[in-house]
Amino acid sequence: MSYANERRIAELAIQRACILAERVYNSQVKGTITKDDKSPVTIADFGAQALIISSITHAFPEDPIVGEEDSNDLRADKSKRDLVWGLVKDTLDATKDLTGELGDIKDDEEMLAVIDKGTHQGGSVGRIWALDPIDGTAGFLRGGQYAVCLGLMVDGKVQVGALGCPNLPVDPEEPEGKKGILLSAVRGEGATMRPLSTPSAQGDPISMSSTTDFSKARFCEGVETAHSSHREQASIAKSLGITAPSIRMDSQAKYASISRGVGEIYLRLPVSMSYEEKIWDHAAGSLIVEEAGGVVTDIYGNELGFGQGRTLKTNKGVVAALRALHPTVLKAVQKELKVFKL
Ligand SMILES: Nc1ncnc2c1ncn2[C@@H]1O[C@H](COP(=O)(O)O)[C@@H](O)[C@H]1OP(=O)(O)O
Numbered sequence: 001m002s003y004a005n006e007r008r009i010a011e012l013a014i015q016r017a018c019i020l021a022e023r024v025y026n027s028q029v030k031g032t033i034t035k036d037d038k039s040p041v042t043i044a045d046f047g048a049q050a051l052i053i054s055s056i057t058h059a060f061p062e063d064p065i066v067g068e069e070d071s072n073d074l075r076a077d078k079s080k081r082d083l084v085w086g087l088v089k090d091t092l093d094a095t096k097d098l099t100g101e102l103g104d105i106k107d108d109e110e111m112l113a114v115i116d117k118g119t120h121q122g123g124s125v126g127r128i129w130a131l132d133p134i135d136g137t138a139g140f141l142r143g144g145q146y147a148v149c150l151g152l153m154v155d156g157k158v159q160v161g162a163l164g165c166p167n168l169p170v171d172p173e174e175p176e177g178k179k180g181i182l183l184s185a186v187r188g189e190g191a192t193m194r195p196l197s198t199p200s201a202q203g204d205p206i207s208m209s210s211t212t213d214f215s216k217a218r219f220c221e222g223v224e225t226a227h228s229s230h231r232e233q234a235s236i237a238k239s240l241g242i243t244a245p246s247i248r249m250d251s252q253a254k255y256a257s258i259s260r261g262v263g264e265i266y267l268r269l270p271v272s273m274s275y276e277e278k279i280w281d282h283a284a285g286s287l288i289v290e291e292a293g294g295v296v297t298d299i300y301g302n303e304l305g306f307g308q309g310r311t312l313k314t315n316k317g318v319v320a321a322l323r324a325l326h327p328t329v330l331k332a333v334q335k336e337l338k339v340f341k342l
Pocket residue numbers: 037039068135136137139221222223224226227228249250251252271272275278281
């Protein structure tokens with residue numbers, strides 16, 4: 001089965017959404033709302049979800065979508081809705097060359113309906129897209145890393161993934177140089193990367209760093225201490241003999257980083273055993289890491305189960321590493337957390 005068309009549409013949809021996200025990132029007006037779970041959502045999250053769902057629906061009308069956001073807050077606040085619609089409309093106008101392949105949204109009512117097409121409950125049967133329109137909203141707000149993330153699952157397994165990372169440098173050797181990369185992967189076909197600014201270019205193959213010496217290895221972790229346990233991650237790094245300081249960044253930019261050799265390990269150790277990771281926070285990034293030569297499991301060593309609904313119900317935490325390092329890293333994680341495979 002070829003997924004060339006799905007990969008292309010996913011890349012272009014992310015490209016268009018990143019243009020919207022960057023407009024908001026560079027503007028004073030973020031329109032931030034605090035959701036019921038206390039996490040922030042901005043006009044960029046709503047706008048990007050509208051643009052990406054509309055793109056998928058245009059290209060693959062039958063496919064269901066599990067998206068992070070819904071339109072309730074916008075329906076309750078006309079000024080916020082107008083702000084998001086203005087943003088979506090401006091982005092559509094500025095990217096007319098993509099309308100043929102990605103379609104259009106005619107008015108604000110249609111935009112709200114499109115956002116709500118992301119309410120699918122997920123599952124293990126057939127094709128289902130998983131969308132995080134802005135991952136790392138906290139990073140987005142503080143001027144750090146964020147990612148626009150889209151994955152296609154087929155019968156509960158991720159087959160296509162694409163990540164837009166507008167704030168990662170194109171050349172990791174030049175951290176202050178040109179920014180914005182787009183990574184994608186199809187299962188069995190490898191992972192590629194290209195600058196976000198070159199829509200029609202073919203991506204270059206990427207692979208993880210081949211460093212197997214822990215004294216030279218680097219590990220990535222999130223910025224938010226409420227999302228993963230820095231203390232335990234530091235203790236594991238020490239037990240492995242890692243001496244370099246952790247590379248901290250928000251969002252699936254961590255998966256993107258290790259996929260292209262910036263860091264060898266990504267640890268996301270649970271802070272609370274009741275939190276269920278969301279499928280949209282891992283679908284694209286985990287496939288890209290696997291296709292770049294890595295292994296991604298939870299702290300039990302189980303593969304991430306994407307076919308069980310909107311969350312990774314049976315998993316806890318994430319351990320991602322170069323294939324050759326993963327067994328040793330997992331052993332260190334399990335020793336630190338005193339967990340045994342269930
Ligand atoms: N308690 C938690 N544990 C792990 N991840 C969380 C927790 N609460 C929120 N998140 C998710 O972490 C992601 C950001 O990860 P990172 O810290 O690596 O940048 C967000 O998508 C956020 O989801 P959400 O925005 O749906 O609340």
